[in-house]
Amino acid sequence: MAGLVVSGTQVSYVGQDCREIPEHLGRDCGHFAKRLDLSFNLLRSLEGLSAFRSLEELILDNNQLGDDLVLPGLPRLHTLTLNKNRITDLEYLLDHLAEVTPALEYLSLLGNVACPNELVSLEKDEEDYKRYRCFVLYKLPNLKFLDAQKVTRQEREEALVRGAYMKVVKPKASSEDVAGSPELHYTPLPSASRELTSHQGVLGKCRYIYYGKNSEGNRFIRDDQL
Numbered sequence: 579m580a581g582l583v584v585s586g587t588q589v590s591y592v593g594q595d596c597r598e599i600p601e602h603l604g605r606d607c608g609h610f611a612k613r614l615d616l617s618f619n620l621l622r623s624l625e626g627l628s629a630f631r632s633l634e635e636l637i638l639d640n641n642q643l644g645d646d647l648v649l650p651g652l653p654r655l656h657t658l659t660l661n662k663n664r665i666t667d668l669e670y671l672l673d674h675l676a677e678v679t680p681a682l683e684y685l686s687l688l689g690n691v692a693c694p695n696e697l698v699s700l701e702k703d704e705e706d707y708k709r710y711r712c713f714v715l716y717k718l719p720n721l722k723f724l725d726a727q728k729v730t731r732q733e734r735e736e737a738l739v740r741g742a743y744m745k746v747v748k749p750k751a752s753s754e755d756v757a758g759s760p761e762l763h764y765t766p767l768p769s770a771s772r773e774l775t776s777h778q779g780v781l782g783k784c785r786y787i788y789y790g791k792n793s794e795g796n797r798f799i800r801d802d803q804l
Contacts, residue, residue, distance in 0.1 A: 580594075581593070581594040582603070582607075584607065587610055587611060587612040587613060588611070588612070588613040588615075589603075589607045589611040589613065589614050589615070590614075590615040591603055591614075591615070591616055591619075592615055592616070592617050592618050592619070593617075593618040593619065594619055595619060595620050596619045596620065596621065597619075597620045597621060597622055597623075598621065598622070598623050598625060598626060599616065599621070599623075599624065599625065599626035599627055600626070601626060603626070603629075604626050604627075604628075604629025604630060605629065607630075608629030608630045608631070609629075609632075610632070611630050611632065611633060612632055612633060612634045612635065612654075613633070613634060613635040613636075613637075614630055614633055614635070614636050614637070615637040616636075616637065616638055616641070617637050617638065617639040617640050617641070618639070618640045618641075619640075619641050620641065620642055621638065621641040621642060621643055622641075622642050622643065622644070623646075623648075624638075624643070624647065624648060624649060624650075625648075627649065627650055627652075628650040630652075631650075631651075631652070632654060633652050633654065633655050634654050634655060634656055634657065635655070635656070635657040635658075636652070636655060636657070636658050636659075637659050638658070638659065638660050638663065639659050639660070639661040639662055639663075640661070640662045640663075641662075641663050642663065642664055643660065643663040643664060643665065644663070644664040644665060644666075645664075645665060645666055645667040645670060645671070647660075647663075647665065647671065647674070648674070649674065649675070649678045649679065650678065651678045652678060652679050653679075653680060653681060654681055655679045655681060655682060656681050656682060656683045656684060657682075657683070657684040657685075658675070658679065658682060658684070658685050658686075659684075659685075659686040660685075660686065660687050660690065661686050661687065661688045661689045661690075662688070662689030662690070663689070663690055664690070664691075665687065665690040665691065665692045666690070666691040666692050667692065668687075668692040668693075668710070668713070668714070669713075669717070669745060671687075671692065672713075672714060672717035672718060673717065675718060676717060676718060681720075682718060682720065682721065683720060683721060683722045683723070684721070684722060684723045685714070685718065685721055685723070685724055685725075686723075686724070686725050686726055687725060688725050688726075693707075693710060693725065694706040694707060694709075694710050695707040695710075709744045710744075711724055711725075711733060712733065712736055712737050712740060712741050712744040713737075713741055713744040713745055715729060715733055715734060715737035715741060716737040716738070716740075716741020716742055716744065717741070719734070719737065719738075
């Protein structure tokens with residue numbers, strides 16, 4: 579099948595512009611696949627994923643999955659990446675994951691409105707992101723990594739005490755707001771250097787990292803990774 583790459587128990591079907599998981603993919607690979615990469619497609623639904631009951635890793639970056647996302651029960655899944663989709667309702671997603679992925683330890687939601695940081699909205703800051711992490715860890719206390727950052731003992735303790743009060747409210751946007759709002763582009767630069775007319779040098783530091791196969795070339799790398 580064109581576009582399909584199989585290596586042992588790893589299955590990749592990347593960049594095929596599919597809107598749903600092909601039936602033959604589950605039929606041919608579902609019984610042995612432990613890692614499934616469906617990134618850079620046009621997925622709006624995960625119907626058909628139920629054929630992959632033994633999955634341990636699931637990569638769904640750069641699709642069109644929204645708040646109606648439904649996963650089947652995946653008791654062995656420990657890694658899930660949903661970077662750059664259309665997820666806005668964080669609490670619904672976390673409650674769903676707690677129910678269907680009890681072994682989840684690695685989760686990444688960068689590039690979704692549900693993950694508030696300066697990469698998706700100029701109105702968000704470091705404190706918004708910290709509150710988000712606290713709430714996620716309150717809902718999913720077994721996570722070891724969130725958005726490619728290791729969960730610290732301090733974060734875990736704070737989530738136990740304050741996590742219930744850190745709920746990230748789903749943003750409400752009217753049709754006028756959606757139509758009239760300018761498109762925001764990802765940039766690792768601080769706000770002072772985003773204006774094209776500003777030529778003053780600015781030194782910025784970004785803590786957010788995005789890992790994705792076939793990424794557009796934007797890599798966010800911490801000092802300790804150099």
